[in-house]
Amino acid sequence: MAPASVRIGNASGFYGDRITAVHEMLEGGRLDYLTGDYLAELTMLILGKDRMKDQSLGYAKTFLRQMETGLGLAVDKGVKVVVNAGGLNPHGLAVALRQLAAKVSVDAQIAFVNGDDIAPRAAELGLGTPITANAYLGGFGIKAALDRGADVVVTGRVTDASLTVGAAASAFGWGYDDLDAVAGAIVAGHVIECGTQATGGNYSFFREVPMDRPLGFPVAEVAADGTSVITKHDGTGGAVTVGTVTAQLLYEIQGPRYYNPDATALLDTVELAQVGDDRVAITGVRGEAPPKDLKVSLNHLAGVRNEVDVVITGLDVDAKAELFRAQFEAALPSAPAELTWELSRIDRADADTQEKASAVLRCVARDPDPKVVGRPFSATAVELALASFPGFTLTSPPGNGSPYGVFEPGYVDAGLVEHLVNQPDGVSVVIEPSPLRTEPIRDVSVPDSGPVADRGATRRAPIGEVVGARSGDKGGSANIGVWARGDDEYAWLDETLSVAKLKELLPETADLTVHRYRLPKMKALNFVIEGVLGRGVAENVRFDPQAKGLGEWLRSRVVDVPVRFGSPD
Structure with a gap:
């Protein structure tokens, strides 16, 4: 018999979030599931560079550290752990977790979800030759793993909300046709995916939020119909209000339709209500069929980036900046493919400290050839130290530059991506995509809403x-x-x-x-x-x-x- 609701907590909003959060969430109150979001567009590039150096890497190593004490605690408390920390190598993370479980004598059933990595097929799918290409999978692979008894499920690139969707779908036995319920879980997942941003972090009205203790990570109490209450563990810092939840719902969205692989959540149907201290109810969410294509995260190495930050102090800031720019560009041995300048006028007149009297002129260079923006670029700036404007100094010694990448989204038919679940017993299962997939309805933007009414003075x-x-x-x-x-x-x-x-x-x-x-x-x-x-x-x-x-x-x-x-x- 399905429970009336389940408590799904989140302990990570990004790769590098508070390392103690997993332990805090497991010890701080009752949970049925604990999720963690470790992936972002930049993270995939970072993991891609890791994997280029060592094929055994490519996953979020901090999660493995968190499980050294968290794995046994989760199993003892009956909390299922669902994370996307597998990154580009969920199999490698699963193997490392199994080795860890044996080392700490914890009987944990570990599954992993993959199939998202389509880099070897990128060219044939019309996606070029990126260093990483990962399709955003949905939550039903997670559901299959949990249904089979997994204690820990690690994934590659699923959508952030899919961690919550998979947990809730397993708890309540949802199918692809439960569009409203799935959409409700997508919204709840979007609220908790960024951790403490739902409990007062990065909040415009931060003075209203108790900040005397570390902010608590969020919990979504998801019901069988997909409605939810967002809360946090008692005694933790921060606040859960209609405002903090609204702020997170507006984070990194586009139109009213929030596309996910399992359903499209209609954000303009979301209703929020404060139903208690640190308790916000989310109701009314409607869902539509998911789009037929999966979004793909594509990362390409684009070249080398270098920069010079010059400090300009006192009078004639603009003229000094113009002089250095002209001298520097004339002296460069080779012109970089891209050269951008930005003068930050953080100085003020008649300042009482030198720092307050100073502006910063930044020059950023990018080029496919490291020789163009490496040592010759840096040396050119240094050589002008005694030959340019009065008071010339640099914020730090210029370096050799560093590789940089570029992200772009791609799209591929869901039927061309093999969504795989490797179960704790070693059985590999293919998750068929939703049969409800359709061409997405595109939201129409509205440039204005008509004339402004007279509201007095x-x-x-x-x-x-x-x-x-x-x-x-x-x-x-x-x-x-x-x-x-x-x-x-x-x-x-x-x-x-x-x-x-x-x-x-x-x-x-x-x-x-x-x-x-x-x-x-x-x-x-x-x-x-x-x-x-x-x-x-x-x-x-x-x-x-x-x-x-x-x-x-x-x-x-x-x-x-x-x-x-x-x-x-």
């Missing part, structure tokens, strides 16, 4: 006094989710923040394609800005390559705010 103030924001990267694009906390404030936000207004407030986006989507039930708008991050985080074209601060920049911009909204304390 206004004052000039940062828009962030009224709204929160959460931003993040999606390949070379970025999203900014913006939400209000009241109906009147949302109506004003919806009318005020058009695509044109966003471009006015964020001039760096003026020449880029921007999509605007409405999510009225969450009192939110979502903007997707194409190309603002170049070719992705690994290319590092901006000082904030993952667009983490883009939303906070928007909140700092000044607009006409109705006086009746009041002002912050």
